[in-house]
Amino acid sequence: MDGRVDIEAEGKPERKEAPVRSRGFLSSVRGAVRRLLLLAVFLLLAPYLLIVLYSVPSVRPVSTLMVADLVLLRGYDRQWVGLDDISPNVVRAVMMSEDGQFCFHGGVDWTQMQGVVRQALDGEATRGASTITMQTAKNLFLWNGRSFVRKGLELPLAMFADTVWSKRRTLEIYLNIAEWGPGIYGIEAAAQHHFKVPASRLTLRQASLLAVSLPNPIQRNASSPTRGMTRLVSVIERRARASGDYIRCIEG
Template structure:
């Protein structure tokens, strides 16, 4: 009887120990899964915050006393390179530069809503047909890229750029948009904004830029590292002459900025 009871006691203990081990293992598994879910939720929240941050900044950048920096300026600070940017208001920038930049970069600036849909459809059509695509970036798109995104050609960046351009054009006036663009645009290594560019390349203030100087700055914008407005080659001078003529006839195109 005592032996059987002892055996019975042993038999009774073994299943209970296995159940406890299984419970511990299951608990650990659930804990790992819950921890992974928490991490994924945290990562998702961080990703959503990063995506929404530029839209919050668009609202914060509306007042004229706010002088934001671009992502390229931020990069230069991170790598301890430094940069030259002297903020100037829209009224302190020569109309010659405003006209030249519009005629070179975005002739429909005053009438589109941030995106030139006609040009964009042409680019999409060319891409679908396998042809080389031409540029269709508007000033709002370039401003959004400069302030919130990165350089380089990618569908991801372009996909983020389009809604940002629409939002920026909705909340910012055309004058504010142009003011921001001309104060963050890159005009050479470490040279940002119209004032620094005018002084670096021509030794004058942004307010004193001549038609020729303004045209040279405008045509250097697509590639300011290789295109030196202060030391233009023959091709750059030829493009500047074309933009200078267009700027001289741009009265109807810039009414949204000077009415």
């Protein structure tokens, strides 16, 4: 009987357990992947939570460029001012230069966007179709440069911001985080830097020069305009004077 037991025991295959080190490695990989997924979800959702927070008038947001300047120890100049302390000339000039339909769209100007898509599909050079709301979302949460990834993130952020913020709040944030030169952020710092006056005293000419420099504030100097900038300023001045109903949503 003992022999039979021995034979049966010898015939059973031995179980090979996975090495403890291998199981530990797989567990670590799964944990790392889980943490990366949680981080990705957090990074995607955080801007939406911040949009809600930024609806509070006393909160003064900073842009990603301003954060980068701090991280790189360059510093920056930004003095927050409320919309009521900004010259109406700035409001008219910037809106007519950057987003003439600001009062009428829901964060994204789909008519302009469709035109850009058609141009891209036809292989033509595309013009910008970013609204003030889209630029505000980009400046607060994303990065510069053209890419479909950034645009895909920017569109829902702009639409959500437009549902949470009033038009006045959107413009107030935009004018206080826009870049007007290396380390120069916000309309108050821009007015002081380029024209030595507070934002409340900017003339239509000065406001138009600042508006024209917005698309490329590093190469376009509002206080030292090129001939091309001067021609654009004349166009913006005419549009600003005739803005009328186009800026009705900003009137408090």
